[in-house]
Amino acid sequence: MPSNPYGSDGKPSPAYEFRGVQVGNHNVQHNTYAQHVHVPAVVTPMEKLDAPAGLINLPERSALFVGRGGDLRRLRDALAASSGSVVVTAVHGLGGVGKSTLAAHYAETHRAGHSLVWWITADAPTSIESGLACLAVALQPAVGTLPLEQQTEHGLRWLATHGGWLLILDNLPGPNDAATLLARLPGGQVLITSRRTTGWHDIATTPLSLDVLEPGQAHELLTRILTRHDPAAVTDGADAVCAELGHLPLAIEQAGAFMAETGTSAGEYLDLLGRYPAAMYGETAEGGDTHRTMARIWRVTLDRLADTPLAGKVLRMLAWYAPDDIPTALLNGFDDELAVIKALGRLAAYAMITRAGEVISVHRLVQAVTRTPTPMTFTALRSTSHTRATTPPARWPWRSGR
Ligand SMILES: Nc1ncnc2c1ncn2[C@@H]1O[C@H](COP(=O)(O)OP(=O)(O)OP(=O)(O)O)[C@@H](O)[C@H]1O
Ligand SMILES: [Mg+2]
Structure with missing residues (x-):
C-alpha cells in the first residue's frame, strides 16, 4: 500500500481503498483470544467528512489579556482579505512580546466563524506533521490506526478539501518552513507566528510586526x-x-x-x-x-x-x-x-x-x-x-x- 493515499491528481490512489478496507498491521491476525481481536477500522475519505461542530485545538491561555485592540483588528482585516485562495498572515516580533497570546486570543474570539480552529506548534517539520496527524485523528479517530505519515496526509487532505477553517502555525522558524504545506492548501486561513522578522511578504498578506505593550x-x-x-x-x-x-x-x-x-x-x-x-x-x-x-x-x-x-x-x-x-x-x-x-x-x-x-x-x-x-x-x-x-x-x- 502506498504511504500517500492520494495521487498527484488529488484523488484517492487506486491502490489505497478507504471504505471497507481493513487498516493497520493487525488485520490479518486470527487470534482466538477476544482481547487480541482487532476490530477493523473503516476510514472515510477525508473530503467526505465534515468537522464535528466546534472542533478546536487551542492552548490554554492566561485569563489576563490586555490591549492589542488595533493588532486584533489588523489581523482580522488581513485574514478577511479574499483572494480566492488560502489567506496567510504572519505575526512576527521578539520573544516574549505576545505573538502566541495574540494568536490564541484572536482564534478564541473568532472561533464561531470557522468550521474548525486548529493550533499547531510549528517549530520543527516533525511538529507540523504530528499536528496534522492529530487533526486527522480528531476528525476521524479510525485514522489513528494508520501509520503516522498517512495520518499526516489525511489531516492535510481534510484541509485541502474544505474551507472555512483557521489553522495557526505557532512559532514557525521562517516562511520557507510552511512552503510545502501552503502549496497544498487551496483555501482556508492560516495565521503564523514567528520571531523571524523578514521574508513574510512573499507568502503573507499584510504581515503584522508586534511590538511590546504600550x-x-x-x-x-x-x-x-x-x-x-x-x-x-x-x-x-x-x-x-x-x-x-x-x-x-x-x-x-x-x-x-x-x-x-x-x-x-x-x-x-x-x-x-x-x-x-x-x-x-x-x-x-x-x-x-x-x-x-x-x-x-x-x-x-x-x-x-x-x-x-x-x-x-x-x-x-x-x-x-x-x-x-x-x-x-x-x-x-x-x-x-x-x-x-x-x-x-x-x-x-x-x-x-x-x-x-x-x-x-x-x-x-x-x-x-x-x-x-x-x-x-x-x-x-x-x-x-x-x-x-x-x-x-x-x-x-x-x-x-x-
Ligand atoms: N496582551 C497580553 N495580555 C496579557 N498577557 C500577555 C499579553 N501578551 C502576552 N502576555 C503574556 O506574556 C507572555 C509571553 O507571551 P507569548 O508567549 O505570547 O510571547 P511570544 O511572542 O509568543 O514569545 P516567543 O517568541 O518566545 O514564543 C505570556 O505568558 C502571556 O501570558
Ligand atoms: Mg510564542
Whole structure:
C-alpha cells in the first residue's frame, strides 16, 4: 500500500481503498483470544467528512489579556482579505512580546466563524506533521490506526478539501518552513507566528510586526496581576517597573508574579533588579535586550528561591526539553517526590513554569535564559564543584534545534 493515499491528481490512489478496507498491521491476525481481536477500522475519505461542530485545538491561555485592540483588528482585516485562495498572515516580533497570546486570543474570539480552529506548534517539520496527524485523528479517530505519515496526509487532505477553517502555525522558524504545506492548501486561513522578522511578504498578506505593550497596557497588566488575589495590593510605582522591563509582557508577567507572591513593592523590586544591571549580560543570539531583561528577572527569582535549591535544578533540567507538554513523570526519581512537588509549586507561583494536569510548560525565552550561563554561574563554577548542573549538556538528544 502506498504511504500517500492520494495521487498527484488529488484523488484517492487506486491502490489505497478507504471504505471497507481493513487498516493497520493487525488485520490479518486470527487470534482466538477476544482481547487480541482487532476490530477493523473503516476510514472515510477525508473530503467526505465534515468537522464535528466546534472542533478546536487551542492552548490554554492566561485569563489576563490586555490591549492589542488595533493588532486584533489588523489581523482580522488581513485574514478577511479574499483572494480566492488560502489567506496567510504572519505575526512576527521578539520573544516574549505576545505573538502566541495574540494568536490564541484572536482564534478564541473568532472561533464561531470557522468550521474548525486548529493550533499547531510549528517549530520543527516533525511538529507540523504530528499536528496534522492529530487533526486527522480528531476528525476521524479510525485514522489513528494508520501509520503516522498517512495520518499526516489525511489531516492535510481534510484541509485541502474544505474551507472555512483557521489553522495557526505557532512559532514557525521562517516562511520557507510552511512552503510545502501552503502549496497544498487551496483555501482556508492560516495565521503564523514567528520571531523571524523578514521574508513574510512573499507568502503573507499584510504581515503584522508586534511590538511590546504600550505603557498604559503594560501598567494595566501589572496592576491586574498584583490585585488578582489581593484587591488591596499597593500598585504604586508599577509604571517604573514596566518601564525598567521594557514593557515586555513576559517580563511583566514574571515580575508581577514575584511581587504578588512575596509582597514586594515596586520600589523594592527595582532595587532587586538593580543588583543585576542589564550590562552584566552579554548579547545573545536569542534576542539582545529581551534576553537580558529576562536574565535579570530570572536572577532575582532564583535568589529568592535559594531556600529551595531544587527549584533551580528542576528549571535547569526542564530548559533542555521542548517547551510545551513536558510530562511531570520525567521528574520521577529526580529527587524526593515531595521535594519535587514543592519545587514545582514554587516555580509555578513565580510564573517560571505553567502546569496543566500532568504536563509542564516553560516559556521558550525562560528556557533560553536558563540555559545561558550568567556571570554568577561562572563565579559559582570556579568556586564549587557543581559543574554538572550548569554545563549545557550539548549531547542531549531530545531538543530540536532551539
Ligand atoms: N496582551 C497580553 N495580555 C496579557 N498577557 C500577555 C499579553 N501578551 C502576552 N502576555 C503574556 O506574556 C507572555 C509571553 O507571551 P507569548 O508567549 O505570547 O510571547 P511570544 O511572542 O509568543 O514569545 P516567543 O517568541 O518566545 O514564543 C505570556 O505568558 C502571556 O501570558
Ligand atoms: Mg510564542
